[in-house]
Amino acid sequence: MRTPTSQQRPNPQRPQRPQNSKQRYEPTGPVMVPLESPSKRIRFVTFIFLVVMSLYMARLVELQVVRGPELAATAQNSRLQTLTLPALRGNFTDSDGVPIATTVMARNVTVDPKLITDPAGTAAALSPILGIPVETIVASLTVDSRFSYVAKRITPDTWKLVAELGIPGVFSEPTTNRVYPNGNLAASVIGYVGAEGTGLGGLEFGLNEQLMGQDGKLTVERVNGREIPASERQSIDPVNGLSVRLTIDSNLQAMLEKSLGDQVVATGAEGGVAVIMEPGTGNILAMATYPTFDPNNPFATDDKSKRNTAVTDVFEPGSTSKVMTMASVIEEGGANPGTQYTIENRISRGGTSFKDYVDHPTLRLTLAGVLAKSSNIGTILASESIGENKLYEYLQKFGIGQSTGMNFPGESGGKLPDINNENEWSATTFPTLAFGQGLSVNAVQATSVFATIANDGVRMLPRLIAGYSNNEGVYEPTTVNEGVRVVSPETAKTVREMLEGVVSEDGTAKNMQIPGYRVGGKTGTANRYDEATGGYSGYTSSFIGMAPAEKPALVMSVSIHNPKTSTYGSVVAGPVFKKVMTYALAHKKVPPSTTKPPKLPVEW
Template sequence: MTTLAPPPRRPSSRPAPRPAARPAPRTFRQGDHVRRLRLWQLGLLILVTIVAGRVVDLQVIQGPTLAAAAEKSRMREVVIPATRGDITDANGVPLATTVAARNVTVDQTLVEDVEGTAAALASVLGGDASAYAPRLAGERRFVYIAKNVTPETWASVKALKLAGVFSEPTSTRVYPAGEVAANVVGHVRADGTGGSGLEHGLDDQLAGVAGSEIFESSARGTEIPTVEAAGTSAIPGKTVRLTIDRDIQWVAQDAIAKQVAYAKADSGTVVVMDPRTGKILALATVPTFDPNRPAEAVSADIGNRAVSDVFEPGSTSKVMTMAAVIEEKAAGPTTQLVIPPVLKRPAKTWHDHSPHGTLKLTLNGVLAKSSNIGTIMAAERIGGDTLYRYLKKFGIGEKTGLNFPGESKGYVPAPSQWSDTTFGTLAFGQGLSVNAVQAASVFATIANDGVRVTPSLVEGYTLPDGTYQAAPQASETRVVSTKTARTVRSMLESVVSADGTAPNAAIPGYRVAGKTGTANRIDDSCGCYRGYTASFIGIAPADNPSLVVAVFLQNPRNGHYGGVLAGPVFKRVTSFALQQERTPPTGSQRPRIPVEW
């Protein structure tokens, strides 16, 4: 097989392609360098402009705000409580005072080592480190670690330089005399405000005005010691000087506490008053409490029973009936009365506290023997409206003027509210109610020649600048004439004699006038009479009175007669107070007014 050869190719008419031309090498030209430099300058200018703008923004526009925020983050402000004013007795002896203290606090966000900080705090503050650790961990900016530590203790904590641990100034209220006058002075709550007594009633005067302290802290949360602190100074409260004499108060509390225990009574109260000025020298009540530990007290023992508790006065109220009868000239001390065994009236038959036959007593004898029948017979000579008017003049049913927190004003019904038996019961001291200070004030009126002086507990105030400001002078009200008051005082001396019901209250060397009381006591649980109020209120010296001492025992179970239970307390307290006040015996003899005829 023959293979045919391909025909020969014709030469192409297209020209052959040229090789690619190589670019000619560029040569350096001066214009390129200038252009590049300008681009760099432009970029740098833009960058500088941005930076400068940011600087201007930070320094000029936002600068003050940011600076203030930075400073605020470093600055801390704490309130400086004002130093609470002292409460002193009449001689300037502190009954309540304030000592400086610190509260240890923590900013949890700044604590670097919880366990280490807890151990360090425990080494100074005491206790176990595990008790502190929970208060150190977390995100809270303010937590109390310890309260009311001494400045020396805080100085030891501060020396540890613990991150996040700070303090705030505070104070602690201290009662140097403990239970003495506790129910008068009162106590302060944990927040520093008055909780009871005069601490509460005079809180505005005692509290002062708080200040502030501003200091700078480091990034670690510790105070920078080289930076000067700023703030406002606190203004201390006023110091209150009371009329209370601490020593007389102590004797009164001790005497009534022992007698309450002996008599197995619910409570007891003693009031010691200067009848010429109305100043209360002692206001004792038991049971009481320790104001240094108010949380441990029984709530009923924190109040002041001398003004808050009211009771029917019983025979001590006969002083007002006798004063009204004599002032109205319806009878005199030697007026002769025939006292039957019982007094029959349409609404009721009246009895005396002890059975007796027919007695021939003078009006003085009626008071000395504390005859209910004789007192009703004397009161019938002036009538109910007149008796009521004198009861009101003596201050019954009105507040004493002490302005003491929780005071009860007592009660006496108006004639329009009387039943058929009200007149008789009011005449001898039942059917009306008084507090202990009101009852003492009645006898102070007789002691002060018939002028009632508003009782007072505050002598004056010492201002923060040291200026002393006396309390306003007590108001005075004429109740009966001088002659009537002196006559009644002389009759009351017969009570404290062998002829009367309170020979146990006599004080050798002094003339004493007084009156016993053994009143039926209202029991609030049943609204009925149950138990007694045993009392004695006396005046000394009777011929130149400087003291009125009132003693009350509520619901005694070991006896109930006022002369037996309250008389000895009066004797002890009055004997001491006369010595404390440097009151000498007058040396005169009591008048011998007939008791019987």
Template sequence: MPRRGGERPGDHEHTRTVTRGGGGRPPRPPARPPSVLRLGNPRRRIGIGLMAMTFVLSIFAGRLIQLQGLDSKVYTAEAAKQRVQGEKLPARRGSITDVNGHELALTLEAREVFVDPSEVSATQRDRVATILAKELGTPKEPIVAKLAQSTSHYQQLAAAVDPALAQRIMAYDLKGVGSKHRYRRDYPGGDLAGTLLGFVGTDGTGLAGLESTYDKLLAGRDGEQIIETGAKGQRIPMTRSTVRAPVEGRDVRLTIDRDIQWAAQKAIGEQVKATGSRTGSAIVMDTRTGRVLAMANAPELDLKNWMNAPDADRVNRSVTDVFEPGSTNKVITAAAALESGAVRPESLFTVADEIRCADRVLKDSHPHPTERLTFSGIVATSSNVGTILATQKIGDEKLHSMLQRFGFGTKPGTGLPGEEAGLLPDWKSWSGSQRCTIAYGQGVSVTALQTASVYQTIANGGVRVTPQVVAGTTGENGAFTPSPPGKQTRVVGERTAREIATMLEAAVSEEGTGNLAAIDGYRVAGKTGTAMRYDTRCQGYCGYTATFVGFAPADKPRLVVLAVLQDPQEGHYGGEIAAPVFKKVMTFALKSGKIPPTGTKPSPVRIRAGE
């Protein structure tokens, strides 16, 4: 049958439903309608979202207010700390010079060498450490340890090296290694006046001696430079830069004469070694001004190596160590006796070689038969017994008063660190034996400078001048300002001083105990001293203190020289081992100062009756 127009084969088979009775499939159940997703309330969802956003934004807003409002200054300051860097500009420390302007302590250009460990890679550490250890002359291990601190940005390798050495190190172009401008303290004389000058620490602060006493004046005032830097330390261009220039320290000029100081150190140092003494001191003073021209100690402190010296060798023994003066003290007893009018130089005394004082028997240094000595002879021969006899004519109170007038029991007044006043017991507390022993210098304690000051007083016609060590200072404009003159105090009359000088001149004669101090062509006056030495090591008297002190020319005194030796093992009399030191130092000082002999001859002095 022909197809209808447009029909295709199979169209009807797909649309017809054939129902067959009995044996066909059951019909499909109707399809289940799809489930419907119910949407929440949009207003509720939006509300919760807005609340969450509001809470988060409020936290950010609060934090923002805290940072930019409440804590803004704190964080600004912290940022400035990280960005703004301040660098100290060290001031040049002033010089210490001798009386003629020769530098004893000066400041030299130096460089600090440092490293930034964070910039040195682990592979380069060994090479960098090897080079630095070789150039700096230090062990390699400490440098390696500093380089290993990789989180650090600064480690000092050397505080103050020579600029040429720093330049050589910089020539290696080692990453992280740098240098800064610094100063270093130098002492050209090494141990010359070492304990007097003192020393400075690694930070340039005075730690001892005059370096400590005049630290503020010498140090000046450090300056500062402030710049802004980035995270790696590079300077940020076009940012602020503030510079406060340093103020250089002022100079201190001493009364010390470099050449005389050298001679005194050499003489006392050699004698300490020759006699096996524990220590020694030598002082040279100008009789008219009280100025100290030399203050030497042995052993002396090497200022280039002071850190390795024992503490005992870092102090100025001339002003810190106290000792019993012995017979050098007899000039004070003589002054008290003459000033009282109870004794004259020609007064005669019957002098045995021993005398009983309370519960003790006191003796002269050498046994001798009983003899008739003048008071001048007692001083010249240094008789303990004769001195005690003279003291009995004046009494304890007058002797004590004279000791005070000569400066015993008070500091000399130089202002030097550690200056001691010595020991002068009140006369009312003197024991029976002290009434005798103090007359010849046992039972009181003094320093070397105090003893030298006593003889300066006699040499200066009875007028004590406060000892001076500093001649003056320079101001910021470089102008020199001299120190005020030492205070002058009349201690004894001019006649008394002249009479004692004549006695002391006899003590240096052939009949006196100090003949080894005589100097050809010059008139010399002086006194020996040999005292038992109190020592804490033996908790009593053990060993000796040997002293000689005098002045020249005797008739026109210009210089006082003192030499003292503590606990000598080869000899112990002052006339034997201290007088030669006096002679060497005085001879040099007279020549150095171009002080000519007076050309006069000493007046004859009667030592014994019948002469």
């Protein structure tokens, strides 16, 4: 049954198609699009994730397994710091073991400027402790580096004060400091070291390799400049250097230095040297030079004052050399103490006129008198009894022109003209050598000549080093050489008695007598060669003596260069000899003489 309001509804499932099949179809409502399965998306995302993770895993394996040890070592090495453990430089001691030069531990103050946040404040805190100006410290704190020195060789106590400040970036490293506790005592012998602790002069230089030892090492781990607690340490212990015991007696050395320096100043001289030797061993008990220096502050003194002029500088010995001529003549039988000579005021040899130090009328002297009065002419006449070849031979035996054997740095062996060289040996060389001109010696050589006569004619090599102590303190003495015979004991005894005549009332050095002891010696005044002008300028005044003369325990030489108050050896050098020898005989407890000196005839 159809009603008016009832209409037929279109079927929504079947949209009405246009009547014309050629017209475009456009939907008139929402369209449902069917989706693919979600499993494809999951597989894709999973694949990407696995690829990324495999890359991470590969990198992790490389870092942890393949390069792990290498990277760990690199990281550790960046934290490792190797410190030097300095070996202690060996000591110098005197013959009794008293320190003359020693080494103490010290610290260097270092800094990592990158860790310093307030350079001005840090410098202000450090300055009063270190005694360094603030501006100097600021300069050290602001360098473009990870390492800089602020101060070197401070004492451990000073470093303790710095450490208590707790300033980040301020550190220290161990080092050593060379100390000379007695100041300039034996300074020219010992020498000195430079800023890095290396020997630059004297025995410090000559024995540097033995003294240095072998530094050790300490490796620690640090982060930001601070050691990691409980980190592993690796160390190699240092081996300290050898210590050197000298033959020097500190008491005699101090006495000799003081007396020599006072006399050089008193006479207005250029300088002076003095040596005390033990004739039976060749041991040098004291060796003094003036001017000298303080090895604790060596660079405050000129280089010339730092030389050991007792071995580096040579001079013509003058009349002290006559002892060699007398010994040669007596040994060869050319004359004896009583042989008579007529001494004119002048004598001509090789076209040159020779004279004594002062003019005089004709003298009649014995050989003993020639030595006592120090006659050049008499010495020339005596030497002619053996000839130039024999005299030359004996001068060589006494060690003239040769090294002393001490191997001291910068030593000069002196000069003896070559008799076979016509450019060095002339008609006047022989007579000139006879009385001590035309040859040169250092102070140790000059002392050694008299020590040979004191030791009954046997020449001992001068000896300055008594022995060495190793790192463990074990002492080993050096060998005392057997010596070389130069003249017979009888000749040596005769010459000693003649030397006593020099110190007698008839000689040129009667003021050298020491109460209770027989003393023998010889004065000398020689022209001083000036290298700057190539000629003679000024004088060297000397006295060399021994006591007790009958059996000498000590031989001492004193030479003063270019004195202004006088040129006589007995006046210029003699007072040093008498003062120090008197002290030395008592200090060494040498028994007084029990016999009187023989009275040898001086004139005839």
